[in-house]
Amino acid sequence: VIDFATFEVTEEKSERIDFWSLVESVADGFEEVSFDNDDARSRGLICIARPVALRRCVTNLVQNAVTYGKKAHLNLRQSDRTIALAIRDEGPGIPQAELDAVFGSFVRLEQSRNRQTGGLGLGLTIARNIARSAGGEVSLSNHPDGGLLTELRLPLAI
Structure with a gap:
């Protein structure tokens, strides 16, 4: 909750980042x-x-992919002027009707109160806010071969 509350007030400056190194x-x-x-x-x-x-x-x-999908398969590529990180997990995916809803604050599909099986429902909200602040986007879809596919897209620096 503190991370969510303080995210927008940080004084961190934007800089050039080697995205492959960060992901690795x-x-x-x-x-x-x-x-x-x-x-x-x-x-x-x-x-x-x-x-x-x-x-x-x-x-x-x-962390979401590993927690809810057991394993995470990462793929990093450049498409036109965009960097795309695809993260496919091996979990059950998310019901189609819930794909956008999970980006809301404090939304959790895992309903127990157990912190080992679910967080506060802020991870995707924070991730999307960060991506958007850098001119990018995070999207979710169910992979045709099973599991959830999370895509982070960011503009390539010129």
Whole structure:
């Protein structure tokens, strides 16, 4: 709750960030994470954002995938002037009608009060706010092969 309440008042300045390095360092903290692509074309993707905030955004998205989908498969690519990070988990996905609702503050699909099985319902809200503040977006969809597909898109720095 404190993270949510203080996010907008931070004085952190935007700077150029090597997005591959940031994602790789976040992924190193989770043994349930693997990369679908690990080639040179994915490296050197530079965006402009607040570094601590962007790390929080990526961490929240990866943590959700691992918590609710057991494993996270990451794919990083450039498309036109956009950096795209796709995170596919191995969980049950989210009912189609709930895909947008989960971005609301304090919305949780996991209904228990157990902190081990669910958080406060702020992770996706924070992640989307951070992405949007950097000119990007976070979206969710159910993957055709199962699991949830989370996509973080950010503008490529010029």
